[in-house]
Amino acid sequence: MTDNSDSVYDVLVIGGGINGAGIAHDAASRGLRVMLCEQSDLGSATSSASSKLIHGGLRYLEYYEFKLVREALKEREVLMRVARHLVRPMRFVLPHVGAMRPAWMIRIGLYLYDHLSRSISLPRSYAVSLRSEWGQGLKPEFKRGFVYSDCWVDDARLVVANAVSAHALGADIRVRCEVTGAVCRNGVWIVTVRDTNTNTLHHHRSRTLINAAGPWVSEVLRTLQGATSNNRVRLVKGSHIVVPRVHAGDHAFTLQNDDRRVVFVLPFEDAYSLIGTTDTPVDAPTANNGISDAEVDYLCAATSRYLARPVAAGDVIWTYSGVRPLFDDGERDPSKVTRDYVLEMITTEDGGPVLNVYGGKLTTYRHLAETVVERLRPYFARWRPSRTATLALAGSDFDGVDPTDYYDEIQQGANWLAPADLKGVLRRHGTRAEKVLESATAVDDLGQRFGATLYQREVDFLIEHEWAQTGDDILWRRTKCGLHMSRTERETVNRYVAQRSGSVATVCANISS
Numbered sequence: 407m408t409d410n411s412d413s414v415y416d417v418l419v420i421g422g423g424i425n426g427a428g429i430a431h432d433a434a435s436r437g438l439r440v441m442l443c444e445q446s447d448l449g450s451a452t453s454s455a456s457s458k459l460i461h462g463g464l465r466y467l468e469y470y471e472f473k474l475v476r477e478a479l480k481e482r483e484v485l486m487r488v489a490r491h492l493v494r495p496m497r498f499v500l501p502h503v504g505a506m507r508p509a510w511m512i513r514i515g516l517y518l519y520d521h522l523s524r525s526i527s528l529p530r531s532y533a534v535s536l537r538s539e540w541g542q543g544l545k546p547e548f549k550r551g552f553v554y555s556d557c558w559v560d561d562a563r564l565v566v567a568n569a570v571s572a573h574a575l576g577a578d579i580r581v582r583c584e585v586t587g588a589v590c591r592n593g594v595w596i597v598t599v600r601d602t603n604t605n606t607l608h609h610h611r612s613r614t615l616i617n618a619a620g621p622w623v624s625e626v627l628r629t630l631q632g633a634t635s636n637n638r639v640r641l642v643k644g645s646h647i648v649v650p651r652v653h654a655g656d657h658a659f660t661l662q663n664d665d666r667r668v669v670f671v672l673p674f675e676d677a678y679s680l681i682g683t684t685d686t687p688v689d690a691p692t693a694n695n696g697i698s699d700a701e702v703d704y705l706c707a708a709t710s711r712y713l714a715r716p717v718a719a720g721d722v723i724w725t726y727s728g729v730r731p732l733f734d735d736g737e738r739d740p741s742k743v744t745r746d747y748v749l750e751m752i753t754t755e756d757g758g759p760v761l762n763v764y765g766g767k768l769t770t771y772r773h774l775a776e777t778v779v780e781r782l783r784p785y786f787a788r789w790r791p792s793r794t795a796t797l798a799l800a801g802s803d804f805d806g807v808d809p810t811d812y813y814d815e816i817q818q819g820a821n822w823l824a825p826a827d828l829k830g831v832l833r834r835h836g837t838r839a840e841k842v843l844e845s846a847t848a849v850d851d852l853g854q855r856f857g858a859t860l861y862q863r864e865v866d867f868l869i870e871h872e873w874a875q876t877g878d879d880i881l882w883r884r885t886k887c888g889l890h891m892s893r894t895e896r897e898t899v900n901r902y903v904a905q906r907s908g909s910v911a912t913v914c915a916n917i918s919s
Contacts, residue, residue: 415441416786418597418612420585423453425766426618427568428775434798436779436790442577447879448528452620454883455728457670459681460485460493460769461556465668466745467515471767474746478769479523480776482557483793489564490802490809491836495528496558499540501551501565503714506662516554528555541651545714558672562883563834566872570800581873585658589631590758609800612781615760621691621731623762626882632754635749639764642744645697645727647705648674649717661712667741670707675886681705688729693858697725702802724889729857747774751855752777759785783854822848830859834885842867858887859893869906877903880891
């Protein structure tokens with residue numbers, strides 16, 4: 407057992423999903439000494455299994471969640487500025503079905519959606535004929551609809567960008583490190599952390615704890631001596647399917663289902679469509695056994711009602727599922743449970759504060775993080791305001807240069823690399839693509855080409871600079887190259903990463919030092 411208790415952190419964040427990574431970034435941006443512990447990989451649970459939308463949540467207006475929608479719309483604007491290489495605007499087509507929601511109701515909802523925030527920069531909504539390009543891929547019986555704006559994001563890379571940004575500001579990021587217990591002594595938490603790679607235990611000290619463990623928030627709370635709560639999370643599994651591209655346009659579809667839920671059909675990875683999501687109650691975070699046949703049938707039926715070419719289970723190329731930790735507000739219908747977050751501060755008898763994070767949305771993670779760290783103000787003599795609303799995330803520091811112009815310049819300097827391969831690196835890394843390609847002047851300089859747009863140079867970069875330790879970390883979270891590869895190609899990546907596994911612990915220690 408290693409005792410690191412001589413050094414004291416200001417904040418120790420438990421959980422490396424989007425909330426935890428965002429909190430670490432915000433706290434580090436204020437000059438606080440931060441450690442983040444994640445029991446698996448960054449964003450490996452809920453935060454890489456979303457619908458990949460930065461959106462206000464149009465459907466939440468039906469449940470009168472005006473505050474949540476307003477906050478989300480404001481945050482959508484912020485993320486378009488600070489995460490420009492990951493967040494991109496997208497137009498959504500909502501076919502009208504009078505039997506579900508009358509046109510006047512949709513118009514009112516879209517008007518509110520366009521005006522709830524004063525700072526909206528995206529194009530506003532309007533009615534369209536679906537006999538135009540907006541109706542490509544739909545059945546001819548759907549004749550009119552509405553178009554509105556939201557944004558798409560690579561969710562897993564948004565988590566990593568926050569972690570990289572936090573680390574650049576001094577945060578200590580630890581993956582495969584599980585918090586197994588904590589006890590408060592004289593107002594300071596002594597935290598026991600198990601390195602899951604080596605099965606060794608370490609002790610760290612921190613003045614405050616943030617429990618941002620998502621679906622595991624209640625389980626973590628039970629390991630913190632003297633910290634108890636009556637609050638609970640509702641665990642709801644959301645599943646998605648990926649099929650060959652169902653329409654040619656760059657827009658997405660928002661399809662109303664007869665259970666009054668909506669299903670999104672999104673352009674995904676150029677050649678595919680992403681369809682989701684479901685709302686299936688589960689009892690435990692570990693109850694996520696992947697998508698069920700019933701969920702596949704539900705998503706296929708919901709989309710086939712609208713699409714000219716029906717979607718069948720045999721079309722499904724890839725699936726993923728995640729357990730969403732919603733704050734338990736007593737609502738019986740999972741679709742009606744609030745998506746807003748709830749923060750709970752607990753102070754033990756020995757004076758140790760722990761702040762529990764319940765719920766939350768991908769879109770509002772930054773505001774949640776800012777609010778969380780503000781709650782810690784009484785515990786620190788020196789205090790700085792948050793900077794994350796204006797501080798570009800790693801990969802989006804374009805320094806006033808238009809991203810298109812920046813990418814054009816990179817492409818001119820790297821014209822030896824196939825355009826599709828370069829596009830993949832730029833899409834994933836933004837301005838950090840220069841570090842990935844550093845000193846390379848020919849394809850051979852990038853090492854082995856594993857398939858899709860993935861080269862050895864980038865795999866090494868992901869291991870050395872982004873805490874990746876397994877093939878899955880790289881193929882499905884840091885990139886989506888696994889979707890475009892054959893099984894043989896994926897196995898080759900897995901073997902290559904496994905060959906480096908002996909140095910992974912050293913690499914991660916260097917990253918965290």
